[in-house]
Amino acid sequence: MVLVTSDQPAPVRSPWVNMALPWVTTVARLVVAGVLIVAGWLKIGNPALSVRAVEAYELLPGQVATAVGHGLPILEIVVGVLLVVGLLTRAAGVVSALLMLAFVIGIASAWARGLRIDCGCFGGGGQLAAGQEPEYFWEIVRDFGIFLLAAWVVWRPPGRLALDSALGLAPDREPYDRYDDDELDADEAPDTKENG
Template structure:
């Protein structure tokens, strides 16, 4: 199940980043369409977001630094849900820009905010699962011995050297 969760989340992140990275000006416009960030910050986010999505997605697909990548990806998905909810609550009619585009809707097109929030909420659940459970046998974390072994605890859960 963890392999499925990390592959689903990683695949979506890679697709989203890949579709935006070739047109950074459109990505910047999509971020600005939310009217949440100052101009310079929105520009930096618009340029940086596709790179972050691709890197996080690749780490998750490979199963490398899985838990950290899943936590960061989950926080990113929560930020997306919050941004979409904010746009909806403020009556903005924009395209999320999640998979490219500049944030504008065609005339009469429904923004689909609820569907987007449910999709991203499902991805938050995938991230939580991937962060909570070992990454699976096919993950590089497991191959390299970086994953928790079944039956062993994290150092935070049990410190064998300090039983005083």
């Protein structure tokens, strides 16, 4: 009779990686938040033009475009602030990722239809000044990059320096919690099997 340990051991990560990963989330949070807050701030002073920027995409019916134009800047700012402080991190990450996905789709669709618009991403949008060409490709690359960062935040919240951790809201328990439980249960459910 030979005792062997389970053939699927928990993935072993170097302590260095364990230290670094939460900081990656923190950086991702701050980058996504920075973009959202700047974008929202530049639009929030002028609801009429914000509505105009949404209408320029010709994707939403009038009433909906108005509602989105009024609501989007404040939504961007609130979600951005949540990400900065790390509150409701996963939810804020989901909203950011969805926003970025919507922007990518909107810009791609404007590009495909040959609309000649400023994305309106950073306020003022709607129309381009004379001689200006829309840079749809780079706008899509940028927004998709931010989408990936937001997806990272959703995958590994809340990172370091997050109120979620301080308030016990962190969706994943810290590794040492899990270690505690494992120790308690170790003698009752030994992670071994008989091979004979």
